[in-house]
Structures are given as C-alpha cells and as structure tokens.
Amino acid sequence: MPTLTWIGKDKVINHHHDVPFRILDPQYSYGTPSPDLGEGRAEGNRIIHGDNLEALKALLPYYEGRIKCIYIDPPYNTGNEGWVYNDNVSDPKLKRWLGKVVGKESEDLSRHDKWLCMMYPRLQLLHRLLADDGAIFVSIDDNEQASLKLVMDEIWGPGNFVSSIVWQKNFAPKNDAKHFSTDTESIIAYAKSLTLLKIYRLKRxxxxxxxxxxxxxxxxxxxxxxxLLRMEHRDNSVYTITSPSGRQWAPEPGTSWRHPEPELIELVKNNRIWFGLDGNTKPRRKRFLSEIKEGVIPQTLWKHEEVGNTQEAKKEVNSIFKGTNERFPTPKPTRLIERILQIATGPNDIILDSFAGSGTTAHAVLNLNKQDGGNRQFILVEMEDYAETITAERVRRVIDGYGGKDGTGGEFTYYELGPALFTENGLLNEDLPLNRIREYIWYSETRLPFLSTPKTENETPHFLGKLFETAYYFYYQPNELTTLDYDFLSTVQTPAEQYVIYADNCLISPDWLQQRHIIFKKIPRDISRF
Structure with a gap:
C-alpha cells in the first residue's frame, strides 16, 4: 500500500500515546436534560474548550469505541491567514507544539508538513473513539485532499474507504477567480469496519x-x-413482444430485453408490464412504490439545493447572532451536516466534532432530534477563545429559539480541560477529584466507561467494580500512603475468581497473593498510560 512520508512523521506517528491525560472540568450546564438518555448514556451533550488533541485523549475513558459518527472540518491549509481558523497552520500554539514534539526539524517544515504533523495524532485518537460500525466524514478542499486520503488509508485502512462525496458549495460562478471558479469541496468518508457499516437510506x-x-x-x-431494454445483446432475451393492440416490439440490434421470454410472459400475466392506456405503446416494467426498498440510497454528488451552500450558511449564522458575523466567512450549512447524520446515525447515536467552529454540528443534531424524536448526543471540541461566546452561545440560541424560529429544546454541559492526571515527575496529581482518578483506573484496566457500581453491604469504598469474574480495588488516599495488608483484605466483600488491587505498598508475600489469585499493582508505577 502506498504511504505518505513527510518531515516530522517519525516524531508524530506515535505521539498520541504521549499526550498527557487531562480531566474534563465541568463549568455549567444549560437546558433541560432528556428524561431518558438510555443505559450508560447519562453524560448528555458536551461542549469542551481546549486543545482538541488533549480533549480527544480526555474523552477515551468515556467514549472509546462508542462514537457512531465523527464529522470534522479541519483547517484546509490554503495559506490564507486572514480569518479565524488561521488556515495555513501558522498558529503560535501549533508552532510551539511542533517545536516541542518534532524538535529542531520543525523549523524546516513546509506548511504541508505542518498540517500533516497536526492532523496525524488527532486522526489516531479519532480512530480509537469511533465505534466498530461507525464512520468518519472529513471536509477538505484540494489543498490537502490527496494527502488526507493517503493518511486516512494508513490509519483506517484502504479497505475501509467508503466514498469521496462532492458538495456543491457555490451555485454561481466567481468571476474574480484566477483560473477556475471553485464550486465544490470534498467530504471523505471512512468506516471503522466497512463490513459492519450501515448507511441509512434517505427519505424520498x-x-x-x-x-x-x-x-x-x-x-x-x-x-x-x-x-425493459438492456444495452447489450443476450441470445435468450431477444424475441418479439406483442402488445394488446397487436403491435409488435423487438429489441434493436446490439440490445435485448431485460427478461428472458418465459419471465416476460409471467410479468404480463401479473399486470406488471405497461403498454399504455391504449395498449399500443412500447412495453415498460411497472415498479410499485409499496415493493421497493424504503428510501433512496445516497449519491456522492450533493447539490446545493438539497444540502445548502456557503451563502445559506452565512445567512444562517448571521440570523442566529442578529447581524453580520465576520469571524466565520465560510461556515458549513446545517443542512449539510444533517444529511451526514441522516445517512450515518440512528436516533440514539453519539456524534463527535473536534473542530467545532461555530457549532453547526450541534445545531444539526438538535434539529434532527426535533424532527424525528431522536435522542442523538453531540460532543463538540473547540480550542479557540470563542468556544463559549460563539460555539456554546449558538447552541444556547438554537435550544431556546432565534430569529422567530422555535427552539429545538435540549441541553449541554460546558467543560474546560482540567489539570493532567500525572505530574511531570510521574506521580498522581493529588489535587484532582478522586472520582476522576477512579474513572481512569477502571478504564485503564477494562477499556470500558466507569459506571458507579452498587456496593455490597460492608464493601470497602475503594471497590471499583467487577468484570468477567475479576474484582478491582483502588486503595488510594490523597496525601497518605496506603498498604495492601491482611487488614485491608478483610474489608473485601465481593466474591470473584481474581482480584486486582492498587495500593502504594504491599506487606503480603507474592506467593501468598498468587495462591489466592490476587494481583497487587503499585501506585503510581503500575498505572497504565494510554
């Protein structure tokens, strides 16, 4: 398989493992939560302000393998610095990150090298978050489309490429264009597993x-x-059809009927061939609406009449914010994201957008939930300082109503990226809420979201949960040393075939523990990093 090489690739190919794990720090909640979020889905909608690389890492304990649809609209790397996304990836934050991760080589990177270094670890984490039957959709233009396709092949696998969708973003030619008026963009779609992917048909x-x-x-x-004609010759399908009026019809040279003669006779008997009201027109096959598959299979050309265009998107954003909003001169129309959600999600799926911008994806999710009574969840990540004043503000106005439109209803919780779980010297950050540390430990052991486990009577509060006959305990006290000894074991009440117990020290011999199927893990040495 062809692969893409660029300066700095060797430094970023595994960088997602080195990204520090930071907690999500809730700031406030807005709106009315749904009365029925479903089992294990009580977290609700999220808007996260912070670096999207670190935010994606922070989402792993809750969402790894659970996101049904990812949509991202990353910087296109056009070389245009005059707008909010700083599209030629010369943002000072990115420069500092490149200097730290790539090193001195970063000074020699082209803008294409920088873009690829920025995208690669983010795509790696997105791949981990995507469900096995999920799909990712990436908006891109011709500046990086070819590079993106090769990188996606490398991470997702070429066999999981779904399609390259062409979106008609403009409907009138730009006469000031230098060579061609650019009227389309691409949306590249990949599945986590093409054999498991379900694409929903569109309503007629x-x-x-x-x-x-x-x-x-x-x-x-x-x-x-x-x-009824086939544009190729087949000997068993060349014959004469006689209409009720007596008129005879034969296929032209080089063609044939779509059915052998015995099949055609049966179709005529069952009134499935149409000869016109007078019985004298060329025969055609009747196809009944009640018998065809429900809905229309989506095509790869998305016209602006069906999914909106850039001009419509500008008007939409201006309507929401009651005036011209120059910070987003080329937003995506809500109808475009709705189309993606219609074909890629069911009514209870989770959608992630880690380049959230003005919040169009959340708007589309709320719209679709209102239309079909669904309970889709959104997760938005935005690193810029307008995450609260524009991204979250748009979602608030969509929930409540704007410009004479009724609100969609719904809710979200707004987060900032909190401190890292581990200090620079590798110790646990003792200032963090204990429950956040417990969530991490459970996930590091099970790769499952942490759910509050019902405690048995007299069970120690250090019990995390039980999975596949293994019981997990995290014996940790901030600013104190904990010891696995016989006194602690006397507090263990949950029967299991194996026990995993974290503590700072252990006073019991390894042989004794092994005989009783107890695994001791030292804090923080044995806590997995992911």
Missing part, C-alpha cells in the same frame, strides 16, 4: 414521489415504469 422527496402514479387503478397502488 416529493420530487421522487411525483414519478409514481396509478393510471390503470392497479390495486397494488402507485407505480413508476422503467425501461
């Missing part, structure tokens, strides 16, 4: 349904006709 539009009529009052209902 009124335009689609206009083709279905019932001129002969067939009891099977509305139908549309299709051509």
């Amino acid at each position: 539009s009124e335009k689609n349904l206009q083709n279905y009529k019932n001129p002969d009052n067939d009891i099977r209902g509305l139908w549309a006709s299709s051509d």
Whole structure:
C-alpha cells in the first residue's frame, strides 16, 4: 500500500500515546436534560474548550469505541491567514507544539508538513473513539485532499474507504477567480469496519414521489415504469413482444430485453408490464412504490439545493447572532451536516466534532432530534477563545429559539480541560477529584466507561467494580500512603475468581497473593498510560 512520508512523521506517528491525560472540568450546564438518555448514556451533550488533541485523549475513558459518527472540518491549509481558523497552520500554539514534539526539524517544515504533523495524532485518537460500525466524514478542499486520503488509508485502512462525496458549495460562478471558479469541496468518508457499516437510506422527496402514479387503478397502488431494454445483446432475451393492440416490439440490434421470454410472459400475466392506456405503446416494467426498498440510497454528488451552500450558511449564522458575523466567512450549512447524520446515525447515536467552529454540528443534531424524536448526543471540541461566546452561545440560541424560529429544546454541559492526571515527575496529581482518578483506573484496566457500581453491604469504598469474574480495588488516599495488608483484605466483600488491587505498598508475600489469585499493582508505577 502506498504511504505518505513527510518531515516530522517519525516524531508524530506515535505521539498520541504521549499526550498527557487531562480531566474534563465541568463549568455549567444549560437546558433541560432528556428524561431518558438510555443505559450508560447519562453524560448528555458536551461542549469542551481546549486543545482538541488533549480533549480527544480526555474523552477515551468515556467514549472509546462508542462514537457512531465523527464529522470534522479541519483547517484546509490554503495559506490564507486572514480569518479565524488561521488556515495555513501558522498558529503560535501549533508552532510551539511542533517545536516541542518534532524538535529542531520543525523549523524546516513546509506548511504541508505542518498540517500533516497536526492532523496525524488527532486522526489516531479519532480512530480509537469511533465505534466498530461507525464512520468518519472529513471536509477538505484540494489543498490537502490527496494527502488526507493517503493518511486516512494508513490509519483506517484502504479497505475501509467508503466514498469521496462532492458538495456543491457555490451555485454561481466567481468571476474574480484566477483560473477556475471553485464550486465544490470534498467530504471523505471512512468506516471503522466497512463490513459492519450501515448507511441509512434517505427519505424520498416529493420530487421522487411525483414519478409514481396509478393510471390503470392497479390495486397494488402507485407505480413508476422503467425501461425493459438492456444495452447489450443476450441470445435468450431477444424475441418479439406483442402488445394488446397487436403491435409488435423487438429489441434493436446490439440490445435485448431485460427478461428472458418465459419471465416476460409471467410479468404480463401479473399486470406488471405497461403498454399504455391504449395498449399500443412500447412495453415498460411497472415498479410499485409499496415493493421497493424504503428510501433512496445516497449519491456522492450533493447539490446545493438539497444540502445548502456557503451563502445559506452565512445567512444562517448571521440570523442566529442578529447581524453580520465576520469571524466565520465560510461556515458549513446545517443542512449539510444533517444529511451526514441522516445517512450515518440512528436516533440514539453519539456524534463527535473536534473542530467545532461555530457549532453547526450541534445545531444539526438538535434539529434532527426535533424532527424525528431522536435522542442523538453531540460532543463538540473547540480550542479557540470563542468556544463559549460563539460555539456554546449558538447552541444556547438554537435550544431556546432565534430569529422567530422555535427552539429545538435540549441541553449541554460546558467543560474546560482540567489539570493532567500525572505530574511531570510521574506521580498522581493529588489535587484532582478522586472520582476522576477512579474513572481512569477502571478504564485503564477494562477499556470500558466507569459506571458507579452498587456496593455490597460492608464493601470497602475503594471497590471499583467487577468484570468477567475479576474484582478491582483502588486503595488510594490523597496525601497518605496506603498498604495492601491482611487488614485491608478483610474489608473485601465481593466474591470473584481474581482480584486486582492498587495500593502504594504491599506487606503480603507474592506467593501468598498468587495462591489466592490476587494481583497487587503499585501506585503510581503500575498505572497504565494510554
């Protein structure tokens, strides 16, 4: 398989492992939570302010393998510095990060090298968060489309490429363009596993349904006709069809009918061939609306009439913020993201956007939930300082209503990225809430989200939970040393075939522990980093 090489790749290819794990620090909640979020989904919608690389790492204990649909609209790397996304990736934060991770080589990077160094570890973490039956959709233009495709092949696997969708973002030519008026962008789609991916069919539009009529009052209902000719010659399908009026029809040279003659005779008997009201027109196959698969399979050309365009998106943002908002001159229309959600998610799925911008993805999720009564969840990550004043503010206005439009309802919790779990010298950060540390330990052992475990009577508060006949304990006290000894073991009440117990020290011999299927893990030495 062809792979892409660039300066700095060797430094970032495994960098996602080195990203510090930071906690999510809730700041406030807004709106009314849904009365039924479903089992294990009580976390609700999230908007996170902070570096999206660190935020994606922070999401792993809660969402690894659970995100059904990821949509991202990363910087296109156009070389244009004059707008909010700093699109040529010369942002000072990125420069500092490149200097730290890539080293002195970063001074010689082209803007394409920088873009790839920025994207690679983020795509690695997104891959981990995506569900096995999920899909990722990435908006991009021609500046990095070819590079992105090769990187996605490397991380997702070329066999999991779904499609490259063409979105018509403009509907009128730009006469000031230097060579061509750029009217389209790409949305590249990959599955975590193509064999498990489900793409939902789109509802038939009124335009689609206009083709279905019932001129002969067939009891099977509305139908549309299709051509009976095949544009190739097949010996067993070349014959003459006689219409009710007596007129005869034969395929032209080089063509043939779509059905062998015995099949055609049966179709005529069952009134599935249409010869016109007078019985004298060229025969066509009747296809009944009630018998075809529900919905329309999505195509790869998305026209602006169906999913919106850049001009529509600008008007939408300006309507929400009651005036011109120059910070986002090229936002995505909500209808575009709604189309992605319609084909890639069910009513209870989780959607992630780690380049959230003005919050279009949350807007689309709330719209779709209102339309079909669904309970999709969104997670937005935005690193810029407008995360609260624009991203979250847009979601608040969509929930409550704006510009004469009724609100969608819904809720979200706003987070800042909190401190790192480990200090620079590798110790646990004792200032962190204990429950956040417990969540991390449980995830590091099980790769599952931490749920509060019902305690048995007299069970120690250090009990984390039980999974596959292994009981887990995290014996930790901030600013104190804890010791696994016989006194502590006397507090263990949960029967299990194996025990994993974390503590600062252990006074019991390894042989004694081994005989009783007890695994001691020293804090912080034996805590896994991921």
